[in-house]
Amino acid sequence: MSTNTIEHNRRRQDFSGVESIWLFGYGSLIYKVDFPFLEKHPASINGWARRFWQGSHDHRGTPDAPGRVVTLIEQPGAICKGMAFRVSPNVFEHLDVREKNGYLRFSTTLTFESGNHAEGLVYIATEDNEAFLGHAPDADIARQIAQAVGPSGPNSEYLFRLAESLRTLGDECTHTFAIEAALKKNG
Ligand code: SIN
Numbered sequence: 001m002s003t004n005t006i007e008h009n010r011r012r013q014d015f016s017g018v019e020s021i022w023l024f025g026y027g028s029l030i031y032k033v034d035f036p037f038l039e040k041h042p043a044s045i046n047g048w049a050r051r052f053w054q055g056s057h058d059h060r061g062t063p064d065a066p067g068r069v070v071t072l073i074e075q076p077g078a079i080c081k082g083m084a085f086r087v088s089p090n091v092f093e094h095l096d097v098r099e100k101n102g103y104l105r106f107s108t109t110l111t112f113e114s115g116n117h118a119e120g121l122v123y124i125a126t127e128d129n130e131a132f133l134g135h136a137p138d139a140d141i142a143r144q145i146a147q148a149v150g151p152s153g154p155n156s157e158y159l160f161r162l163a164e165s166l167r168t169l170g171d172e173c174t175h176t177f178a179i180e181a182a183l184k185k186n187g
Contacts, residue, residue, distance in 0.1 A: 022120030067148030067155035102129035
């Protein structure tokens with residue numbers, strides 16, 4: 001699949017007659033909220049683990065020196081905490097451009113802190129997209145993040161702001177925290 005997912009996403013869900021939709025954010029969508037929303041609440045999704053396995057050519061890196069940003073990998077038993085936003089469907093016109101580097105919108109079940117559930121959408125960059133980088137040792141990922149800079153700023157800022165947000169949400173994301181520790185140790 002080509003890296004630019006804008007057209008793929010436009011064809012994926014039919015929003016006709018829909019007034020609002022839940023969107024689950026687990027990466028930059030938690031802390032960089034550059035879109036209008038009707039309400040937001042901490043939430044989680046089951047069976048998915050956050051990983052810095054997606055390349056970023058357009059936000060936190062360049063085509064020649066991509067950064068690394070998060071995607072979700074299926075993992076039975078895993079719980080990924082994040083933020084749920086109730087948005088009107090036209091918000092996806094903006095978000096599809098922002099998330100165009102390999103992310104597709106998938107339906108998922110959100111669980112709120114109250115225990116209530118709702119159906120929603122989540123952007124996931126699957127391993128068949130051209131920008132997918134996959135697993136690497138934490139130290140190598142940290143080194144790549146330390147060096148990458150893109151139009152949205154340093155890749156390290158993405159990591160640090162996400163780690164801070166996850167602490168606030170109470171997500172014990174050992175993967176994110178290990179990469180943050182490696183980056184702080186070795187620069
Ligand atoms: C998300 O935050 O939910 C998607 C990945 C990202 O934009 O960092």
